[in-house]
Amino acid sequence: MEQKQPILEIIRENLQNGELPASFSLPKEDADPNRVRWADGALDGVGIYHMRAPEITEDNMKLVAEAFSPLDDYAHFTEKMKEFFAVITPIRAIDAIQHYILEHAEELEPNQVHHLAVECLYSADTDLIKLGLIIVEIFNEPDDFLKDIIRTLGLSDEFTIFAIFNMMRWTDGNAEVFALAKKVHGWGRIHAVERLEPETQEIRDWLLAEGIRNNVTEDYSALDVYQKADIGGMVKGGVTDMQLDQIACVLNAMLEEGPVRGISALPEQEAKEMISGFLDQTAAHTMTLNICNLILRLLHDERFAAISERCQAILDSYSCRRVIEKALENGRGIRAAQETGIPYEEKILAHMKADFDSGYANCNYLLTNEAYREQVLDLFRTALPLDSMAGAPTENNGYSKEYANEHKLEYIVQGLEKYPLCGTDLVIAGLRSPIVTCRSIALRTVSEWCKAKECTLAGLSDELSQAVEQLKAAEVSGNIKKRIEEYGF
Numbered sequence: 001m002e003q004k005q006p007i008l009e010i011i012r013e014n015l016q017n018g019e020l021p022a023s024f025s026l027p028k029e030d031a032d033p034n035r036v037r038w039a040d041g042a043l044d045g046v047g048i049y050h051m052r053a054p055e056i057t058e059d060n061m062k063l064v065a066e067a068f069s070p071l072d073d074y075a076h077f078t079e080k081m082k083e084f085f086a087v088i089t090p091i092r093a094i095d096a097i098q099h100y101i102l103e104h105a106e107e108l109e110p111n112q113v114h115h116l117a118v119e120c121l122y123s124a125d126t127d128l129i130k131l132g133l134i135i136v137e138i139f140n141e142p143d144d145f146l147k148d149i150i151r152t153l154g155l156s157d158e159f160t161i162f163a164i165f166n167m168m169r170w171t172d173g174n175a176e177v178f179a180l181a182k183k184v185h186g187w188g189r190i191h192a193v194e195r196l197e198p199e200t201q202e203i204r205d206w207l208l209a210e211g212i213r214n215n216v217t218e219d220y221s222a223l224d225v226y227q228k229a230d231i232g233g234m235v236k237g238g239v240t241d242m243q244l245d246q247i248a249c250v251l252n253a254m255l256e257e258g259p260v261r262g263i264s265a266l267p268e269q270e271a272k273e274m275i276s277g278f279l280d281q282t283a284a285h286t287m288t289l290n291i292c293n294l295i296l297r298l299l300h301d302e303r304f305a306a307i308s309e310r311c312q313a314i315l316d317s318y319s320c321r322r323v324i325e326k327a328l329e330n331g332r333g334i335r336a337a338q339e340t341g342i343p344y345e346e347k348i349l350a351h352m353k354a355d356f357d358s359g360y361a362n363c364n365y366l367l368t369n370e371a372y373r374e375q376v377l378d379l380f381r382t383a384l385p386l387d388s389m390a391g392a393p394t395e396n397n398g399y400s401k402e403y404a405n406e407h408k409l410e411y412i413v414q415g416l417e418k419y420p421l422c423g424t425d426l427v428i429a430g431l432r433s434p435i436v437t438c439r440s441i442a443l444r445t446v447s448e449w450c451k452a453k454e455c456t457l458a459g460l461s462d463e464l465s466q467a468v469e470q471l472k473a474a475e476v477s478g479n480i481k482k483r484i485e486e487y488g489f
Contacts, residue, residue: 003124004027004124005124006122006123006124007026007027007123007124007125007126007129007153007156008121008122008129008149008152008153010026010027011152011153011155011156012152015152015155018183019155019183019184020155020156022185022215023401024040024156025037025039025040026040026126026156026158037399039157039186039187039216040156040157040158040186040187041156041157041158041159041160041161041186041187041188041191042157042186042187042216043089044089044091044158044161044187045187045190045191045216047089047091047092048091049220049259049260050259053092054087054088054092056088056092056093056096060084060087060088060096061096061100063080063081063083063084064080064081064084064096064097064100065100066080067079067080067081067084068100068101068104068108068113071108071109071112071113071116072112074116074119077116078120078123078125078128081127081128081131082125082127082128085127085131089127090127090130090131090134090162091130091161091162093134094134094165097131097134097135098134098135098137098138101113101135101138102138110139113135114135114136114139116132116135117131117132117133117134117135117136117139118132118136118146119132120132120135121133121136121149121150121153126158126159129153129159130159130162133150133153133159133162133163133165133166134162134165136150136166137162137165137166137169141169141170141171142166147170150163150166150167151163151176151180154167154180154184154188155180155183155184155188156188157184157185157186157187157188160180160184160187160188160189160191160192161187161188161191163180164177164180164191164192164195167180168195174196174197174199174203177192177195177196178192178196178203178206180192181193181196181206182206182210185213185214185215186214186215186216187214187216189213189214189221190214190216190220190221193207193211193212193221193224193225193228194221194224196228197228198228198229198230203228204228204229204230207224207225207228207229208225208229208231208243208246208247208250209246211224211225211228211229211250212225212249212250212253217258217259218249218252218253218256219253219254219256219257219258219259219260219262220259220260221253222250222251222253222254222256222262223254223260223261223262223265225250226250226251226254226266229250231247231250231251231274232270232273232274232277234247235247235274235277235278235280235281236277239281239285240285241285241286241288244278244281244282244285244288244291245288245290245291247278248278248288248290248291248293248294249290251263251275251278251294252290252293252294252297255294255297255298255301263303268303271303272304272306275298275304275307276307278294279295279307279310279311279314282295282314286319287317287319287320287322287323288323289323289324289327289332289333289336291320291323292315292320292323292324292333292336293333293335293336295311295314295315295320296311296315296335296336296339298311299311299312299315299339315336315339315340316340320340321340321342324336324337324340324342325337325342325347328342328344328347328348328351329347329350329351330351331348331351331352331355331358331359331362334348334362334365344365345365345366345369345371345372348362348365348366349366349372349375349376352366352376352379353379356379356383360379360380360383360408360411360412361411363376363379363380363411363412363415364415367415367416367418367419373419373422374422376412377412377422377423377426380408380409380412380423380426381425381426383408384405384408384409384429385405386409386425386426386429389405389406389409389429389433390429390432390433390434391432391433391434392434392474393434393436393439393471393474393475393476393477393480394434394435394436394476394477395436395476395477396434396435396436397435397436397437398435398436398437398438403435406433406435406437406438409426409429409430409433409438410430410437410438410441412426413426413427413429413430413438413441413442413445414441414444414445416445417444417445417448417449418448418452420448420449420452420453420460421449421460421461424461424463424464427442427445427446427464428442428463428464428467429442430442430445431443431446431467431468431470431471432467432470432471436477436479436480439471439475439477439480440479440480440483443468443480443483443484443487443489444483444487446460446464446468446487446489447487447489450487456488457488457489468484468489471484472484472489
């Protein structure tokens with residue numbers, strides 16, 4: 001069997017300026033392109049925030065006991081712990097494993113236990129690395145060599161929380177967590193922000209500016225940042241233009257109330273006084289799109305109905321309207337423009353023409369207007385290499401980044417559901433795509449067109465009928481075949 005490269009080495013080889021690039025992902029054993037792959041740290045993160053901790057039974061712990069007896073057989077140790085982790089994930093087993101070691105301290109040779117833990121840190125298996133970090137945590141503060149290993153592993157979102165638990169026990173633990181927080185950008189940052197203590201002004205400033213900035217969702221950290229940066233106190237005193245904009249970003253995330261509680265976690269009176277204080281601050285500071293978006297959100301939030309007139313007055317102000325108009329030039333602020341009656345179509349069309357890759361997602365705002373619909377379709381026809389994107393059907397769902405053009409095609413084809421026979425060529429391109437999701441979305445759009453026209457596929461379009469027949473003859477995906485049958489094609 002080929003020896004796999006230790007993950008520690010992989011991380012070190014991929015470091016750029018002391019951190020991992022945004023595109024980095026740990027090697028996954030299952031390379032099947034049809035399966036959704038969890039982002040590094042996502043499975044543990046979702047488990048912590050959204051799943052009940054599993055019960056760890058006596059039978060489960062028997063595997064742990066077997067793993068630690070004898071201590072001089074690494075292969076036996078890792079085999080038994082892998083059996084245990086097949087039932088209880090490492091993140092859910094931290095307390096159980098550490099308690100077992102401490103309860104059996106008299107019979108377990110500390111040096112051997114520590115040696116096993118360190119050996120795990122050099123593993124090619126993510127669960128074993130987590131096990132090593134779990135065990136090392138219960139020992140005295142490590143030397144600089146081992147600290148460097150823990151710091152390096154912590155740069156991967158998959159291991160950040162385990163590294164943080166270690167760092168929190170070190171002499172300068174909070175400073176270590178702060179240094180790591182600045183170098184991770186996914187679930188690792190969420191965990192770091194939750195455990196970072198706002199001991200200094202530098203930390204508080206960073207939390208306000210960067211604490212919610214992660215590539216998962218800002219909601220997870222918004223309440224932590226609000227409390228640790230003392231936003232409630234800030235809006236009562238003096239703030240800079242930049243700080244007010246940063247506060248608006250945090251409050252927008254708190255008002256989302258998505259995967260975790262936000263502003264609803266605050267006492268009602270505190271929330272109302274804080275929002276009132278924020279509105280007072282807007283009169284003395286430069287308006288930004290983030291502030292406009294927050295005001296708009298407050299205007300439609302029943303919890304703040306008492307300040308709706310104040311919010312409307314701010315939205316109607318010249319400074320607010322000017323900010324929205326300027327944002328439209330970069331394809332932003334569309335919802336705010338709709339709410340305030342500011343014309344937006346020409347500006348976002350111009351942005352889409354100038355920067356299709358960042359502007360194509362605004363197409364749905366223009367498809368509703370017949371005067372712009374064909375112009376939008378022409379942009380997609382020009383920007384996408386439709387001929388070279390065609391190919392024999394496969395079972396590939398196209399989840400990787402190399403299928404960016406296919407995702408853009410999916411976006412426009414889905415947006416055409418309400419407009420029968422508009423962009424037929426783009427829908428046919430979707431039917432001829434090798435990617436499962438493209439074909440699925442194209443078939444749904446055709447089905448919606450038939451419903452809207454109250455006709456069969458044959459009565460809808462000869463061209464579409466022929467494309468679907470060709471697909472039926474070549475299709476390899478069981479799910480797509482089922483869709484075709486369900487739609488009656």
